[in-house]
Amino acid sequence: MSALTTRTGPPTLTGGWRAHRVLERNLMVSKRSWVLVLSGFFEPVFYLFSIGVGVGAMVGDVQVGARTVSYAAFVAPALLSSSAMNGAVFESTLNIFFKLKWGKVYDAMLSTPLRPADVAAGEIGWSLLRGGLYAIGFMVVMALFGLAESWWTLMAIPAALLIGFAFASVGMAATTFMRSWQDFDLINVVTLPLFLFSATFYPLDVYPPAIQTVTRISPLYHGVELVRAFTLGMFDWSLAGHAAVLLGMGLIGLRVASGRLERLLLA
Amino acid sequence: MIEDLVEAEGLVKRFGDFTAVDSIDFTVGRGEAFGFLGPNGAGKSSTMKMIGTVSPATSGTLRVLGMDPASQGRQIRSRLGVVPQDNSLDMELTVEENLMIYGRYFDLSRREVRARIADLLEFAQLTDRRTSKVEPLSGGMKRRLTIARGLINRPELILLDEPTTGLDPQARHVLWDRLYRLKREGATLIITTHYMDEAEQLCDRLVIMDNGRIVGEGSPRELIDRHTSGEVLELRLEEPVGALSGIGDHTEELADRVLVASRDAESALAEVHARGINPAMSLIRRATLEDVFLTLTGRTLVD
Ligand SMILES: Nc1ncnc2c1ncn2[C@@H]1O[C@H](COP(=O)(O)OP(=O)(O)OP(=O)(O)O)[C@@H](O)[C@H]1O
Numbered sequence A: 001m002s003a004l005t006t007r008t009g010p011p012t013l014t015g016g017w018r019a020h021r022v023l024e025r026n027l028m029v030s031k032r033s034w035v036l037v038l039s040g041f042f043e044p045v046f047y048l049f050s051i052g053v054g055v056g057a058m059v060g061d062v063q064v065g066a067r068t069v070s071y072a073a074f075v076a077p078a079l080l081s082s083s084a085m086n087g088a089v090f091e092s093t094l095n096i097f098f099k100l101k102w103g104k105v106y107d108a109m110l111s112t113p114l115r116p117a118d119v120a121a122g123e124i125g126w127s128l129l130r131g132g133l134y135a136i137g138f139m140v141v142m143a144l145f146g147l148a149e150s151w152w153t154l155m156a157i158p159a160a161l162l163i164g165f166a167f168a169s170v171g172m173a174a175t176t177f178m179r180s181w182q183d184f185d186l187i188n189v190v191t192l193p194l195f196l197f198s199a200t201f202y203p204l205d206v207y208p209p210a211i212q213t214v215t216r217i218s219p220l221y222h223g224v225e226l227v228r229a230f231t232l233g234m235f236d237w238s239l240a241g242h243a244a245v246l247l248g249m250g251l252i253g254l255r256v257a258s259g260r261l262e263r264l265l266l267a
Numbered sequence B: 001m002i003e004d005l006v007e008a009e010g011l012v013k014r015f016g017d018f019t020a021v022d023s024i025d026f027t028v029g030r031g032e033a034f035g036f037l038g039p040n041g042a043g044k045s046s047t048m049k050m051i052g053t054v055s056p057a058t059s060g061t062l063r064v065l066g067m068d069p070a071s072q073g074r075q076i077r078s079r080l081g082v083v084p085q086d087n088s089l090d091m092e093l094t095v096e097e098n099l100m101i102y103g104r105y106f107d108l109s110r111r112e113v114r115a116r117i118a119d120l121l122e123f124a125q126l127t128d129r130r131t132s133k134v135e136p137l138s139g140g141m142k143r144r145l146t147i148a149r150g151l152i153n154r155p156e157l158i159l160l161d162e163p164t165t166g167l168d169p170q171a172r173h174v175l176w177d178r179l180y181r182l183k184r185e186g187a188t189l190i191i192t193t194h195y196m197d198e199a200e201q202l203c204d205r206l207v208i209m210d211n212g213r214i215v216g217e218g219s220p221r222e223l224i225d226r227h228t229s230g231e232v233l234e235l236r237l238e239e240p241v242g243a244l245s246g247i248g249d250h251t252e253e254l255a256d257r258v259l260v261a262s263r264d265a266e267s268a269l270a271e272v273h274a275r276g277i278n279p280a281m282s283l284i285r286r287a288t289l290e291d292v293f294l295t296l297t298g299r300t301l302v303d
């Protein structure tokens, strides 16, 4: 039985990150549940039908800066942004909580060369991979609706990924502090107002300045602005600021999540 | 090439105020089968996790494969085979996929892992279950799969935390056979167990652990020679134990029987009868590690 002979040299260490192995594991699992994976695509598309097309027929056009656009064109980027948020939050909270509490998957991973940071980054990467696929699907639907005006629209995909990164990281970090399923009710308490009040369904300037200031605190608002700028082809320097907020949020979340995983799993 | 694969000195593990491993010293030489024998809560798993670099030592020094677990954990783990007490198999994957992804965690190519899987499945006698999910497998099958998984990277050092606990006698013997084969092929094994027969069967050398401390060390033979009289007379009596005074080297009263340690249990039994004592049950046997444990701690191993 030659395969079991010991003293063979160790596999070469490539060093650096191995987060992609965690991604590979999730891909292996999801091969069997691709219907569930696919379902994530329909949420924003259904919203686009009902709100963009349905409500849009009654609302008419919307003024965005100097431009007048159809309501569907206004709301589509916001729907893409919110679904990027929701997908990332779902993936990084409920799923991760389950794996932390009952699955022994992480314990097994950590007895191999993988480290807690690989686990954190891999899980977030997995949620981004799915989010990216949904974003691409949504783009196709937008194009079919005539809502994709220029090639700049494609840039909404990386923008949606940035939203996913920000929320997946923070969601995962938050999950490491949760003790029971009850704590998850808090997630809706946070994400629902974000979904409704982040300049999602109407432009920011319909509100008085005080409320506008509150909205600007919402990370989703920065995401919506970023994605909308690309789908409407309206750029200025504020975009860099929006992107920086999301990137910062994601990096801090990732850092906290890795540190917490290390404390929880390597006691 | 280093000769001592694990060296521990004054190794301590604390959880808050509680000391699970209380300053232990041991070394494990290359090619050895080394055991930690001890009851529940002795600190065996805590020690294994420190060796496996998945739990930082509170204090003391520990070197594994000549490296420092705190700073070189990844390099150490790449050469380690780990069989944790709770299996930690991936319930969402099949038998074969469990082996495949585990190999991938070690950065092995798919082609390479596939080649190894065939051998490992055969080793674990799971070839016909390769596409089965893990959940429905029997305890023994899961254990064998976990061991196979721990071998995927062809480790130099294999950590087996209670490899046969919870298995029926037949499944245990199958597993012992597998582990014996690994040792013959040159692997270094570290085994924890609370079965003295397992320790006797598998270990070249072992330490006896109790309450986080090491209370005895040596080969099974040495421990038995050093800490017992060689033979044991087991009795179930109506009379108080005092009636046996002077018989054998030492008597130990357990809940349901009395153990008389003696170099010659046959004559000890004759003496019992000569005193007109009629035990409800009497049994003569060789002393085991169980008796060593009893001598060293005053308690039985498995209760
Ligand atoms: N993460 C932890 N936090 C707090 N206490 C712990 C932790 N892990 C282990 N302990 C305690 O440390 C002691 C030693 O545990 P350990 O698991 O090392 O024992 P063991 O010898 O492996 O026992 P068993 O035969 O039951 O597996 C136990 O009292 C246990 O409760």
Ligand SMILES: [Mg+2]
Residues within 6 Å of the ligand: B044, B045, B046, B085, B161, B162
């Ligand atoms: Mg244990």
